[in-house]
Amino acid sequence: MKVNAQSVNFVADGKLMEFIQRRMDKLELFYDKVISSDVYLKVENTSAKENKIVEIKLLVPRDQLIVKKQCKSFEEAVDSACSSLERKLVKKKEKLRAKA
Numbered sequence: 001m002k003v004n005a006q007s008v009n010f011v012a013d014g015k016l017m018e019f020i021q022r023r024m025d026k027l028e029l030f031y032d033k034v035i036s037s038d039v040y041l042k043v044e045n046t047s048a049k050e051n052k053i054v055e056i057k058l059l060v061p062r063d064q065l066i067v068k069k070q071c072k073s074f075e076e077a078v079d080s081a082c083s084s085l086e087r088k089l090v091k092k093k094e095k096l097r098a099k100a
Contacts, residue, residue, distance in 0.1 A: 024037055
């Protein structure tokens with residue numbers, strides 16, 4: 001799957017980008033018609049520990065799924081967002097099966 005990752009106001013290292021690519025590739029196990037995805041990584045300037053924000057836009061035929069998560073680390077936020085997307089994709093697949 002094509003993953004476009006953008007980091008806002010910082011430079012993401014290769015290990016983080018590799019982790020994001022691996023985690024996003026797992027989404028194709030749940031729904032194989034995923035076109036592409038955009039991942040936005042942001043750091044919020046607050047004193048709170050949970051200042052890492054990950055927003056994922058997933059393009060599927062005739063729809064777009066968007067998930068936004070805020071956690072202590074980018075890895076945790078990406079993992080949480082992908083889990084939410086997995087649930088959404090399973091729901092979408094079940095709805096398509098019900099129509100067919």
